[in-house]
Structure formats: structure tokens, C-alpha cells
Amino acid sequence: MANRFEKIARKSVLNIKPYVPGKPIEEVQRELGLKNVIKLASNENPLGPSKLAAKAARASIAGVNLYPEGSAYKLRNVLAEQLKVKPENLIFGNGSNELLNLIALAFVETGDEVIYSALSFVAYPIAVEGAGGTTVLIPHKQFRHDMEGFTKGLSLKTKLVFLCNPNNPTGAIITKKEVEAFLTKVPANVLVVLDEAYFEFVGDAEYPDGLTYIEKYPNVIVLRTFSKIYGLAGLRIGYGVAHQDIIEIVERVRPPFNTSIPAQAAALAALGDKAHLKKTVKTNNEGKKFLYAGFEKLGIKYVKTQGNFIFVEFKTNGKGVFEALLKRGVIIRPMYDNFGRITVGTMKENKKLIKALEFLD
Template identity: 50%
Template sequence: MIEDIARKIIFDIKPYVPGKPIEEVERELGIKDVIKMASNENPFGPSPRALEAMREALHKISMYPDGNCFYLKDMLAEMLFVEPDNLVVGNGSDEILKLLAEAFLDPGDEIVIAQPSFSEYEFVGKIMGANCVFVPLKDFTHDLESMGRAVTEKTKIVFICNPNNPTGTIVTKAETDDFLKQLDPRVLVVFDEAYYEYVEDEDYPQSLDYVGEGQNVIVLRTFSKIYGLAGQRIGYGIAKPDIISALHRVREPFNVNLLAQVAALAAVEDQEHLEKSIQGNREGKDFLFSWFEKKGINYVPTQANFIFLQVGVDSQEVFQEMMKLGVIVRTGDIFGHPDFIRITVGTMQENRRFTECLEKVLRNQKAKL
């Protein structure tokens, strides 16, 4: 039996379950015109410059990509006011999470994670045999004070998802400064900032300052969200050179494909598309917030491109009924909130369709009670 030869720890790992793909829903239900508001993708798509860059590079795909991502790192270094040796590029920031675990965790080490938060932190920790210490959110936000108290001599890594997935909340600069001051400097802090570009709160910490101060931190960002390149799988981390060097020791060669690299380079240069995406998200949030308040639906104010809202009935039933109407959402039960759903802010057309469908589903669900 496979259980006799596989590593025992892997049977304690819950596989990641992504948002349901549009193609799968259309195939299973025999419907068309499905919209996906489940995986926090950019509804405005990638930069036209990124698409053109990939088209122009297609003739090169018989060649291996640049394993060092030289040109992309050079541009990112200039944009972020860091040096290229402060950067690592990965096959999505998910890969960098796995590299961190492989480079820094031994069996029996501890990692500290907010709950609920991004499930990949638990996944990469358990792969390496680390023990996960979960600290409940406070008012849907990381409780940094309690997370600090959860640190022991066995703690190797603390994960801070900022803004937090699934709640969209942030920890402030003052809270983060206090947390780092009291933390054992040997503990590595991972600031996962996948939704960094969407944040508008002035109290948001500028985490690259901690890197510049030489602290034991790494900041993760991605091209999957606001840059609209989720399908190309490319993200990056910023840290002091010795942390980056450790990650390169466990990084696979040619881990970032050629088309992803050229697309990311072009996307960084297209500030117009970035601003369009930010403005579209802002308008979408305002519309949805207003609708929720009008309908008496509780929601968590977000600094990201998704909203965590309380539907008041079984989220799995809402998910199934919304899917029949051609709208894919994310259930809250996987985050420990069975009467919540998480939705991506879409285009205005998608947002209006979502509200119309949700109103119909909730009316039908409540009629059953």
C-alpha cells in the first residue's frame, strides 16, 4: 500500500481546493455565460502591453527561460529602490512560500499563523513536518499581540497576510512596529502582500522599510492579482541578501517560464492599466458596500479586491444555487465561517449580476426556513 512507503506527514495535509473554474461549471451544468467571483482575479484582465509582449516572445519558447530573471529583477529593483540581490522570483508567490519552508523549517519547528488566513501557510509548514500554531483573528483582523505571545523558542516563521485573505483587513504600521520590536529577531516574519496595490489605508505599513533596516523579514508580492497574470504564475519576494541566498539553494532551475517573465516586465511598465484596475475596484467596492447596507447584509470592510460577507444561511447552499445562476463564489465554511461567502469585486456588470442573483438566492433560502 502507498501508505507504507509515502512520508507519513503527507496524510495529514489537506490539499488546496481552488475556486471552481468557469469551464468546469459550464460543462457540469450545461450552461453558458458563467462569471467567476471566487478567486480574486483581476476582472479587467492583464495589461494589453503584457499580452503583446507574450505574443512577440512566442517564437522563443523552444529555448529555456532566463533562470535568474535578470531583466525583471533589474526593473523591480529600480521600482522598489532595492538591489537585485534583495529579490527572488517564483512560479507565483506560492512557490516562494514553499521555498521558505524548504529552506528554514525542520520537523518539529513551529510556525505561527492567523486563523482564518491563506491556507498555503499551513500546507507548506506541514510538508516539512512543522507544527502549526493558529491564533484566531480579532475583529476579522490579525491579532498581532496574541500572535507575539504564541511565539516560543521553537518558532521559526510567523506569517502575516496583509491584507488578510479571506477578510481583506490590514494590520497597521503602529501594530506591526510594536510586534517586531518585541519579537525574537531570530524568527523570520513573512509579510504576504498579494493585494498590496489595492490598499488605500494610510496606516498600512511600508514593509520594505523593515527589509532596508536589515530585519529578519521577507515581503511577498505577486503578478497574479492586480496585474492580471494569475495564469502565468509569477510572484516575487524582497528580503536581505542572506535570506534570498538561502532560497536560491532550494529553488529549481528555470522555475519561472519565459512568457511569464516578459509579461511581468511589460505589466510593470503599464501604469495606466494599474490605475484603471485600482479605480475599477474602488467603484465596485463602493457599489457593493452600498447594496449590502441597503439590504442589511453584514460585511467586512476590505482593503483588497474581495469582500467577506455574512449571508446568514448555509454558504454551501448559497454556492450551489448561485452556481446554477452562472455566478461562482467562495464558501465561508472552509474559513470556519459557514454562513459567510467571499466574493471578488468584479466589473460593474458582474457586480450588478451578482447582487441580482444573491438577492434571489437569499430570498429562496430564507423562504425554506
């Protein structure tokens, strides 16, 4: 039966395809009666959170009868110092995903166009259409952002551009040269969001640091998160860095207590645990190499990644592979046709995945 409230819902909301998250471990255990299940579906940190961050979150619980400090004062100041920006250049979100929505809510009006790449982060259309904007998709070029296509896609109606760097789900980067050439062509009244959720994993010299642009280009917003390398996805905290004038406008639509006390405490402690970051990068690099070799042996094609996930092309339908792997206690992310995305796990998890794939072969 049709939903009776569709008649009164905003038209733009009816177009939205709801976000489908990675299948939770508990759900697979319940549905398939399995004990040992691993999740390589949501690009989380397989090593867990930093021990210092977990300790700080636990200690903060005693104070959760009070609302959090909405400005995240301590975290803001420490992070500003680390990033070499001013505290006024920062905004915190309930994950960087919330900031995508808030930016769209603050700037996008009905009729405005928002440009992003095909085969990119699925939360972009939700943010744009939720705000009543129109999405303009630029076809990808061999799984990479086509920056010439982006330039051609700019119109008088363009309000916002999302550049996902490295791109989820393909793991490809947009190079410094490409980003810089594009920024010179974007009018000053068009915002460019550089979504750098996987920034800390990248080891390519051609990769740009978005923060180096915010002085020269006041229309640039850099988004980063504590969900990925910092291992705090379940606490929900991310941040944006931009010119104070942009931050001031997005702040107007930010819910007052959008980042929790434990999330702020954990994020602050995580910033002081560089050893955890280093170990995570090392685990990821070793895992990538191991998985590449495993995929090659099995004839599974893949795109070389700069993130903590790999975009693969199976020999058969991705959904079928996903279902078969579930039965063997491995959750991946199926995509369209024969494609899928697999998060790099611990070595034990990577071995379990390859074994399960060998079994299917």
C-alpha cells in the same frame, strides 16, 4: 479503500488538506449547461491582463524552445529599480505561492513552529506541513490578526511567522503600528513573512509598506505577486524581497527554471503599464462601494476590505448560497458556516451578482 502508499508517505504530508481552488468557469458551464458564467472566486483582475503584458507574452513565444533565464535578469533589474532595492534582494517564484513553499523548505525543520492567524491564507499550512513543521494558529480578533496573540505565540521553537497583509479572506489590514511593535519583539533568528499579495489595492494611511523594514529587520521577507493587480494569475509569477543572506538560502531550493519566458516577459511589460494599475484600482474601489450598498440592502453582513475581495456573512449556509448562485452563473467562494468570500468584479459582473442574490432572497 485506503490509499496503499499512505504507509510510506511522510506523516506530515498525511495531515495536509489539499488546496481547493475556486471553481473554474468551464467546469460550471459543462456541469450546468450554462453559457454565461462569471467567476468571483479567486481574487483575479476582472479587467484582464495589461494589453502591453499580453503582447509581450505573445511575442516571447517564439523563443520558448530555450529554457528561461532562471535569474530573470531583465525583470529583476527593472523591478529592483522601481522598488528601490538591490537586484540581490529579489527572488522570483512560480507565483508567490511557490515562494511560501520554498521559504518553508529552506528554513523549517521537523519540530519547528510556524505561526499564522486563524482565518488566513489556506496555503500556509500546506507549506509548513509539507516541510515537516508544526502550525501554530492564533485566533483572529473580529476578523483581524491579533498581534498580541502573535507575540504570546512566539516560543523557542518558533522559526517562521506568516502575516497576511491585507488578509485573505477577510480583507483586513495589520496597521503600521501593530507590525512595527511586533517586529521589535521577534527574535532575530525568527523569520517574518509579510505576505502582501494585495498591496497595490490598499488605500488606508495606516497600512505599512513592508519594504521599509528589510534594512532594519534582516529577518523580514516581503512577498508580492503579478497575479492580482497585474492580472497575470495564469502565467504564475510572484516575487520576494529580503536581505541578500535570506535570498541566497532560498535560492538553493528554487527549481532552476521556475518562472517561464512568457511570465517574465509579461511581468516586465506590466511594470511599465501604470495606466492599467490605476484603472484596476478605480474599478475595484467603485465595485467595493456598489457591492457594500447591495449587501446592505439584502441584509448580508460584510467586513470592509482593503483588497479586491469581500468577506461576507449570508443569512443562510454559505455552501447553499454558493450552489444557488452557480445555477445563476455566478461562482463565489463558500467558506465555513454562513460565510463566503466574493471577488470584486467589473460593474457588469457586480450587478449580475447582486441580481442573483436578490433572486435568492
